[in-house]
Amino acid sequence: MRAIPNLWHLLNLASSPFFQDRLTPVGDPAHPIELFVGRGAEAELLLRTIGSSDGSRQAIPGAVGRGKTTLAQYVKSELGQARYLAANDPVSVGSADTAAELLVRILSAAYQTVLTHGDSTTGGLEPMKVARQLLRAFQTQGGSISLGLSGIGSIGAGISRAFVTSPAALSALAPELLREIGLVAQDHIGAKGLIIHLNNLENLSEANADRAARVMRDLRDTALLVPGIHYLLVGADEAVRSVVQSQPQLRSVFRVLPPLAPLxxxxxxxxxxxxYEHLRLAPERPVHPPATEEAVLDVYSLFRGDLRGTFGALEQAAVRLIGVAGELPTDPMDRDPVRSVLHGVYADEIDSALGQVDVEFLQRLAQTFAGQAFTQAEVEAQTQVPLTTISDAFGRLVPQGFILVLGKRAATGPGRRPVEYSLSGAVHLAFAERAHP
Ligand SMILES: Nc1ncnc2c1ncn2[C@@H]1O[C@H](COP(=O)(O)OP(=O)(O)OP(=O)(O)O)[C@@H](O)[C@H]1O
Ligand SMILES: [Mg+2]
Structure with a gap:
């Protein structure tokens, strides 16, 4: 039989230390929350707000890959040790959501969380029965809600005889039902509160910012203000800004953290x-680090705080370099070989993803702005390319992640603040040699 080499085993690692998965509070031994580092101040602030109120809403904005989701996961883990209930997996704010769909997902998360933390009698309590019937009736199918009209019961205390026949009726029923599920958590399980983690707001707002704003506004009345429930809303800076901060109705109920700084x-x-420690294969032998600290920090600086991108790049380099590039097979990867291998990897990636015109445009941006931020007007001034052409190119390159949206530039006077952009780490690496000969 042919033996396939495992380069991680060579280094005494069980698997890749550059995995890009979020960490999870319990039940995911490959990505345990014990691997969490730093972020003490942010976590403290989030926890303190939750601890000091009977219901809260906090938003965690941040650039791509910074660790937003994992910060929320850590906060849930800490809360779990203080008798708050939270689901391991966040509720994904998917792209095709209507307010009703998102509401069903929130109800479902609340129901599941309470059910899994309860005992054998929890599922038989009246609000839980109603929630179960409701969730069964509202089955999400391909982005739309299909409604079953039969078999919907009535809710115990608050809304007896309320029958759900439409998304509108769902909206009417939801606040009371959520509140009662929250009460089950408190009275029946002895929990201090229920945490709902809404993840990836950007997926909702990218498609259509107005719709995203409307969805979240509807949610305010049906779910967000329910006592006993604490919301963590995670999303890209721009999404949080355009959906939450630009709407007075949401701004007043959300506490928005400053955008997450790079680790x-x-x-x-x-x-x-x-x-490395977590993945150490033979406990009696040390791990050989796959990369030098210099190489790691060099890649990290090109990705400007994007941990996901950094790990992805290091993994690509490792597959190509480990075992072959050093004097010894176990030598760590150095900065220069990593750069040159990644240069090839990302140049190929860009060539195959984009047409020639876009490739040349990106190359020009890399040469002109290198690591600096830029606005579309600055690109026009520097390159003499017409603004409409630039804006078309950005329309293609931003969604593909080659150009990153940094946010609005700080105000320098009256008038609109232009949006600032930068190139992705992949683009830096692809054109680095040409940009800095
Ligand atoms: N504070 C941290 N301690 C340990 N690992 C972290 C920390 N923050 C992030 N990570 C790791 O970095 C990677 C990216 O983190 P995460 O997925 O949370 O970022 P994100 O900002 O939510 O990304 P995206 O913008 O793609 O949603 C993951 O592999 C995660 O495990
Ligand atoms: Mg995330």
Whole structure:
């Protein structure tokens, strides 16, 4: 039989330490929350707000891959140890959502969370029965809700005889039902509160910012203000800004954290140390680190705080370099070989993903702005390309992740604040040699 080499085993690692999955509070031994590092101040603020009220709404904005989701996962883990109930997996704010669909997902998360933390009698309680019937009736199918008209019961205390026949009726019933599920958590299970983690707001707002705003506004009246329930809303800066902060009705009920800063270099190195330890194969032997600290930090600086992108790049480099690039097969990857291998990887990726015109446009941006932020007007001024052409190109390159939206530039006077962009780490790597000969 042919033996397929496992490069991680060579380094005494069970598997890749550059995995890009979020960490999970319980039940995911491959990605345990114990690998979490840093973010003490942010976590403290989030926890304190939850601990100090009977229901809260907090938004965690941040650039792509910074660790937003994992921060929320960590906060849930801490809360879990203090008798708050939270589901391991977040509720994904998917792209095709209507307010009713999202509401059903929230109800479902609340129901499941309470059910799994309860005992054998929990599922038989009246609000739980009603929720179960309701969830069975509203089955999400391909982005739309199909409604079953039969078999819907009535809710115990609050809304007896309320029958659900439409999304509108669902909206009317939801606040009371959620409140009663929250009460089951408190009175029956002895929990201090229920946490709902809504993830990836950007998926909702990218398609259509107005619709996203409307969906969240509807949610305010049906779910967000229910006592006993604490919401963590995670999303890209722009999404949080355009959906939450730009609407007075939502701004007044949400506490929005400052955009998540990049994890510090020393926290990143600590993060990797923890992963190496966690994945150590033979306990009596040390792990051979796959990359030098210099190589790790160099890639990280190109990805400007994007941990997911950084790990993805290091993994690509490792597959190509480990075992072959150093004096010894177990030598760590150095900065220069990593750069040159990634240069090839991302140049190929860009060539196959984009047409020639876009490739040349990106290359020009890389040469002109290197690591700096830029606005579309600055691109026009520097390249003499017409603004409509630039805006078309951005319309293609932003969704594909080659150009990143940084947010609005700080105000320098009256008038509109232009949006700032930067190139992705992949683009930096693809054109780095050409940009800095
Ligand atoms: N504080 C941290 N400690 C340890 N690992 C972290 C931390 N923050 C992020 N990570 C790791 O970095 C990677 C990216 O994190 P995460 O998925 O949470 O980022 P994100 O901002 O939600 O990304 P996206 O924008 O793609 O949704 C994951 O592999 C995660 O495990
Ligand atoms: Mg995320």
């Amino acid at each position: 510090s270099n020393s926290d990143l190195l600590e993060l990797l140390q923890r992963r």
